Amino acid sequence: MSLLEGLSVGEFGAGAAAAYCSKLLLQLGAEVTKLVVASEPRDFAEAELRRQARALYFDHGKRIVESGEAGWLDRMAQMSPDIVVRGFEPAQAGAAERVRAEYAALRARRPDTIYVALTPFGLAPDPELNGGSLQAQAVSGWMWMNGEPAEAPLSVAYDACAVQHGLHGVGAALAAVLARGQHGHGDLVDISEAHVTAAMVRNYVSVYRWNRIPMQRAGTRAPGSSGRYPHAAFPAKDGLVIVMARSEIEWDRLLQMMGDPEWAANPRYRDFYAMATEYPEELDALFAPWIAAHTVEELVRLSGEHGVALAPVRSVVAAQQDVQFKHRDFFDQVEIGPGRYASLPGLPARLTFSGAGS
Amino acid sequence: VGFEKLLVVETAVGLAAPIVTRLLAEFGADAIKLESSKRLDFTRTRLRPPGMSDAEFVNQPIHDMGASTRSVCVNLKHEEGRELFLRTLDRADVYIENYATGWLERLGLSLKQIQERSPHLIILSQSAFGGEGPDSNRRAYAPIMTALAGLDSLVGYDDGRITTQTALATGDVVAAYYGAALVLAALDHRARTGKGVLIDQSQTECSAALIGVAFAEHALSGAAPQPRGNTSPSESPSGVFHTAGADDWVAITAWTDQEWLDLCHELGVAPDFARRFSDGTVRLEQRKLVEREIERATMCFRRDELVARLTARGLSCAPVLTCDEFDTHPVHTGRDLWSDVADRGGVAQITQIPWRFDNVVPRSRFAGEPLGHSTRAVMEDWLGLAPDKVERLIAEGALV
Numbered sequence: 001m002s003l004l005e006g007l008s009v010g011e012f013g014a015g016a017a018a019a020y021c022s023k024l025l026l027q028l029g030a031e032v033t034k035l036v037v038a039s040e041p042r043d044f045a046e047a048e049l050r051r052q053a054r055a056l057y058f059d060h061g062k063r064i065v066e067s068g069e070a071g072w073l074d075r076m077a078q079m080s081p082d083i084v085v086r087g088f089e090p091a092q093a094g095a096a097e098r099v100r101a102e103y104a105a106l107r108a109r110r111p112d113t114i115y116v117a118l119t120p121f122g123l124a125p126d127p128e129l130n131g132g133s134l135q136a137q138a139v140s141g142w143m144w145m146n147g148e149p150a151e152a153p154l155s156v157a158y159d160a161c162a163v164q165h166g167l168h169g170v171g172a173a174l175a176a177v178l179a180r181g182q183h184g185h186g187d188l189v190d191i192s193e194a195h196v197t198a199a200m201v202r203n204y205v206s207v208y209r210w211n212r213i214p215m216q217r218a219g220t221r222a223p224g225s226s227g228r229y230p231h232a233a234f235p236a237k238d239g240l241v242i243v244m245a246r247s248e249i250e251w252d253r254l255l256q257m258m259g260d261p262e263w264a265a266n267p268r269y270r271d272f273y274a275m276a277t278e279y280p281e282e283l284d285a286l287f288a289p290w291i292a293a294h295t296v297e298e299l300v301r302l303s304g305e306h307g308v309a310l311a312p313v314r315s316v317v318a319a320q321q322d323v324q325f326k327h328r329d330f331f332d333q334v335e336i337g338p339g340r341y342a343s344l345p346g347l348p349a350r351l352t353f354s355g356a357g358s
Numbered sequence: 359v360g361f362e363k364l365l366v367v368e369t370a371v372g373l374a375a376p377i378v379t380r381l382l383a384e385f386g387a388d389a390i391k392l393e394s395s396k397r398l399d400f401t402r403t404r405l406r407p408p409g410m411s412d413a414e415f416v417n418q419p420i421h422d423m424g425a426s427t428r429s430v431c432v433n434l435k436h437e438e439g440r441e442l443f444l445r446t447l448d449r450a451d452v453y454i455e456n457y458a459t460g461w462l463e464r465l466g467l468s469l470k471q472i473q474e475r476s477p478h479l480i481i482l483s484q485s486a487f488g489g490e491g492p493d494s495n496r497r498a499y500a501p502i503m504t505a506l507a508g509l510d511s512l513v514g515y516d517d518g519r520i521t522t523q524t525a526l527a528t529g530d531v532v533a534a535y536y537g538a539a540l541v542l543a544a545l546d547h548r549a550r551t552g553k554g555v556l557i558d559q560s561q562t563e564c565s566a567a568l569i570g571v572a573f574a575e576h577a578l579s580g581a582a583p584q585p586r587g588n589t590s591p592s593e594s595p596s597g598v599f600h601t602a603g604a605d606d607w608v609a610i611t612a613w614t615d616q617e618w619l620d621l622c623h624e625l626g627v628a629p630d631f632a633r634r635f636s637d638g639t640v641r642l643e644q645r646k647l648v649e650r651e652i653e654r655a656t657m658c659f660r661r662d663e664l665v666a667r668l669t670a671r672g673l674s675c676a677p678v679l680t681c682d683e684f685d686t687h688p689v690h691t692g693r694d695l696w697s698d699v700a701d702r703g704g705v706a707q708i709t710q711i712p713w714r715f716d717n718v719v720p721r722s723r724f725a726g727e728p729l730g731h732s733t734r735a736v737m738e739d740w741l742g743l744a745p746d747k748v749e750r751l752i753a754e755g756a757l758v
Contacts, residue, residue, distance in 0.1 A: 003543040003555070016571070028543045044642040046591035053574035090613055090674050124717060125692035130669060131611060134588065134596060135676035138609035141684035143598065145525040146513060152598045153607055153678050154521060157586040158512055158572040167535050172713040174542035175385060178361070179715070181549055190714040195693055198684060199712040200531040202696070203373065203422050205681050206709070210419075215681035222501075222525045231501070233510070233522045240520060242505045311502040313522060316572045317582045319508035327491035330563050331573075342577030345570045348563030349540055350488070352556040354477035 002029025018087025019058035020166030122192030140197035225276035377534035424726030431730035488560035500527030507565035514585030
């Protein structure tokens with residue numbers, strides 16, 4: 001049994017957002033057909049690896065149909081899916097007019113078609129910017145908060161922001177499906193990556209503003225420790241760990257884990273706001289050497305014993321070995337050659353239907 | 359969108375689950391947050407920074423997470439409180455919870471029991487690691503989840519230095535929107551089948567799903583994915599470049615060979631250099647040299663002047679906006695992404711759900727409510743309790 005049995009989705013266009021949007025709809029049980037324009041393998045090895053990796057993660061399980069750039073709209077109209085997922089990357093001049101024309105053409109064939117436009121900057125008002133995911137991250141505030149203070153602001157690689165964009169496309173598309181059940185009309189859904197990312201950033205910016213913490217990238221530390229020390233990544237003997245304490249109780253547990261050091265009796269180290277915002281480097285000088293003297297494994301064990309919020313900054317390879325992921329059978333196994341399988345993130349939830357098993 | 363007949367109940371803290379509730383409420387649902395003065399949501403207990411006056415004290419997180427949701431006090435440790443909780447679930451269409459795994463069992467209940475009692479109900483149970491398994495009882499903050507998922511190891515510079523992205527609790531917001539998508543899919547399923555669904559969502563899995571391309575690259579190449587800075591494997595130049603200001607930056611990408619030539623022309627890069635790297639594969643092979651030359655040129659321009667110049671030429675270029683300027687920049691202000699709501703004589707500005715339907719943006723209906731503001735109204739409207747009975751239950755500690 002699946003949630004979206006019977007729902008049909010057509011996908012066309014460029015960018016990871018549209019590809020992920022229809023992938024997640026597929027994972028939820030929809031039937032997805034992707035119209036693609038034939039493309040050549042890339043000469044540059046890294047570019048070809050990325051092209052293949054995107055196809056593997058985003059497109060596995062979709063029905064793939066080759067279509068010319070000119071003929072895709074007719075083909076899509078013939079298919080008449082419930083939802084059309086349309087990707088634009090980079091943003092193209094006149095995208096808004098194209099969207100309106102495409103939406104009208106699709107609705108002429110099927111009046112309740114839901115059309116989901118996934119663009120870097122949205123359709124209206126005219127964004128007056130060109131670009132793709134990198135440019136969308138740049139205007140969202142995201143980059144300003146990430147990276148070293150004296151170096152370039154950082155983006156998130158491997159399509160993570162574009163995938164979030166596609167996720168919002170799924171939510172909005174399904175809201176439109178439910179609304180259609182009430183009023184019979186198929187909406188034009190307009191989701192912008194810049195706004196999706198800005199909305200996320202702003203949830204935290206409002207907290208920083210409220211705490212009167214200057215918002216500026218601060219390397220491995222959250223700016224002003226986001227109001228409570230520590231909130232940062234520290235180097236252990238053999239890797240990085242994230243350590244956080246968000247309350248007095250958690251700070252005390254952290255000190256206990258360290259063996260209740262003498263310096264902790266200093267009243268300066270009970271003023272939590274000042275510790276976070278005024279002299280975190282002073283605390284780093286006391287705290288970081290203790291972390292650096294332990295292995296990641298030792299720290300994970302100690303943090304578990306003392307109830308401290310601490311975790312290794314795990315590589316993708318290490319994350320695949322996670323016992324909890326394995327217990328929940330989170331990774332999908334996709335064959336990529338004779339006897340070779342790729343472990344790819346699956347649906348991040350388990351479903352139990354009423355009156356049935358999971 | 360028109361979810362006016364939908365009833366939503368939440369027992370949750372923090373950000374991720376309450377955003378799902380808020381989203382459904384802003385589409386029209388009647389949504390209530392059951393909470394208790396005996397154990398406050400930590401968004402209600404944030405310390406006021408030193409020197410902040412009463413007049414300035416607007417509890418912004420309450421609005422960002424709790425707007426459009428009614429606050430109802432129910433003491434689940436009180437027998438009658440528990441019974442009232444179950445009666446609200448009998449009426450509800452959606453139940454959203456994210457308390458630490460095992461809390462219901464400590465009250466003599468379980469999600470399975472609730473599902474059996476109310477088979478029509480859609481239950482979203484959101485936790486750091488999922489409701490079953492060796493880590494299911496562990497608690498975690500969002501930066502812990504993204505670190506464990508592998509996401510933080512990919513944020514850093516292209517010389518391999520990892521900075522992580524601890525400033526922003528990505529793992530919470532991402533989980534919120536996965537939760538919303540799952541609930542909306544379950545509502546569609548129920549509309550067709552009449553059956554409810556129990557959704558056991560893991561926030562850490564949500565963070566891992568964001569970087570599926572890195573998992574796929576590892577499977578195909580055998581190599582461990584590393585931070586890439588702002589570089590692209592597919593285009594060059596593509597990255598963040600310093601401009602004339604001390605900390606002013608622009609994000610530029612040349613997607614085609616023609617855009618490369620146009621970019622060089624606008625930046626005043628030597629024609630010989632432009633021609634030498636007119637092939638995209640050659641530019642990728644010599645990325646460092648190419649992008650160093652572009653940055654030498656961008657340093658000669660002021661940020662906004664350069665953005666205007668390249669944009670007019672149809673090139674991909676955007677300013678790296680600071681957190682003090684991004685939400686007042688024209689690229690955002692025209693989209694109705696923020697709205698003002700009244701808060702105790704002051705004003706709080708709420709971030710809206712960033713979805714547009716036929717040019718309409720769902721809006722917050724009202725500010726986050728003070729604790730228990732709607733207890734009486736909901737007990738009377740939803741459960742039909744007489745006002746004097748509600749007062750008795752409050753006095754006896756069931757509705758506090």
